[in-house]
Amino acid sequence: MVIEKDKMVSIHYTLKDEDGNVLDSSEGSVPLEYLHGYGNLIPGLERQLEGKEAGKSLSVSVEPAEAYGEYSKDLVVTIPRANFDTGTKIEVGMQFETGSGAMSRIVRVTKIDGDNITVDANHELAGKKLFFDVNITDVRDATDEELSAASGDSCGCSSGGCGGCSGCGGGCGCF
Structure with a gap:
């Protein structure tokens, strides 16, 4: 199954800066799971994962404009x-x-x-080119509940991503 919109994707990743310093990693922990196509990852990484399959490993670089923006x-x-x-x-x-x-x-x-x-107020990674080593561990169809949570339908979220579940007490599955 390939990564496309409405798929739940699990990845292990290591994020490095231009000098090769590790900034973040999921190694030694559970994989990062996200719903693809809803802006849950920085745009440049999500775009480069599109069309890939579980079991694939890749190294990608992401320019500031497709990550956390230019430093302002x-x-x-x-x-x-x-x-x-x-x-x-x-x-x-x-x-x-x-x-x-x-x-x-x-x-x-x-x-x-x-x-x-x-x-x-700049993100701490604004203006920086980012380097990711990614191992795609799983790709599956999202459940109706996961899709509903992403659209905000389950708790009346107006942002499309439930910024805090204040209207539903947190039981709606929003992340």
């Missing part, structure tokens, strides 16, 4: 410390979620200068 200096801002909860000790490297719903975003603290805190 516009997403780095300096804000007053007063904008943070006074009980929170802020340190470089901390991450916070800002906004809500579709407008939520993770930001990282990159610099503290007195009463000013610089945060970066």
